[in-house]
Amino acid sequence: MALKLPDVDVLLESDAGVFAHRTVDSGTRFLLRRASPPPPQGDVLDLGSGYGPIAVTLGLRAPAARIWAVDVNRRALELTARNAVATGATNVVAATPEEVPADVRFAAIYSNPPVRVGLALLHPMLTAWLDRLADDGAAHLVVHRHLGSDSLARWLGGEGFGVERVASHDGFRILRVQPRRAVGDDR
Ligand SMILES: C[S@@+](CC[C@H](N)C(=O)[O-])C[C@H]1O[C@@H](n2cnc3c(N)ncnc32)[C@H](O)[C@@H]1O
Numbered sequence: 001m002a003l004k005l006p007d008v009d010v011l012l013e014s015d016a017g018v019f020a021h022r023t024v025d026s027g028t029r030f031l032l033r034r035a036s037p038p039p040p041q042g043d044v045l046d047l048g049s050g051y052g053p054i055a056v057t058l059g060l061r062a063p064a065a066r067i068w069a070v071d072v073n074r075r076a077l078e079l080t081a082r083n084a085v086a087t088g089a090t091n092v093v094a095a096t097p098e099e100v101p102a103d104v105r106f107a108a109i110y111s112n113p114p115v116r117v118g119l120a121l122l123h124p125m126l127t128a129w130l131d132r133l134a135d136d137g138a139a140h141l142v143v144h145r146h147l148g149s150d151s152l153a154r155w156l157g158g159e160g161f162g163v164e165r166v167a168s169h170d171g172f173r174i175l176r177v178q179p180r181r182a183v184g185d186d187r
Contacts, residue, residue, distance in 0.1 A: 010083075032053070035167075043104050051083060108138060
């Protein structure tokens with residue numbers, strides 16, 4: 001399917017059994033149009049890559065960065081890897097969560113997160129990855145209001161992350177999340 005953005009125009013392969021396989025999800029398109037561009041270098045995470053529209057776009061926008069496209073769905077990872085090669089986004093690494101080395105810290109995280117897995121899985125998944133942001137890093141999450149964006153923002157704030165709603169359209173919100181600081185850390 002076609003992914004057309006002001007700066008990116010690519011054809012991506014998808015398949016049944018993968019999220020939004022007949023289209024580029026509206027939330028994903030909104031995130032890619034409105035979130036801040038990725039840092040030019042360093043490690044960047046696409047959490048829940050699906051067939052790779054976010055990872056491929058990040059890879060093309062920041063060719064000197066390393067883009068980790070992480071998913072638990074093997075077919076999604078195969079498609080992400082194929083789409084990265086086909087579009088020339090050779091800096092995209094498709095990996096399961098376990099395959100990302102534990103010492104990697106992310107300059108940025110972008111995600112259309114798997115909110116439908118339920119809060120019991122979503123919350124620990126998000127905190128585990130958000131706690132791997134570099135001190136000056138930030139995450140951009142797109143979540144629809146009907147899928148709990150506002151309560152997720154409140155929950156993340158309560159967990160100590162800096163949370164700001166930076167864009168909103170058609171019920172989708174983009175949340176910018178900054179690392180939580182230790183108590184007494186006044187950096
Ligand atoms: C809402 S979809 C977004 C897919 C893709 N980024 C897009 O925009 O089309 C969320 C993705 O998260 C993946 N996922 C579910 N549980 C996960 C987990 N524990 N760790 C990483 N990814 C997960 C799903 O397989 C799915 O591909």
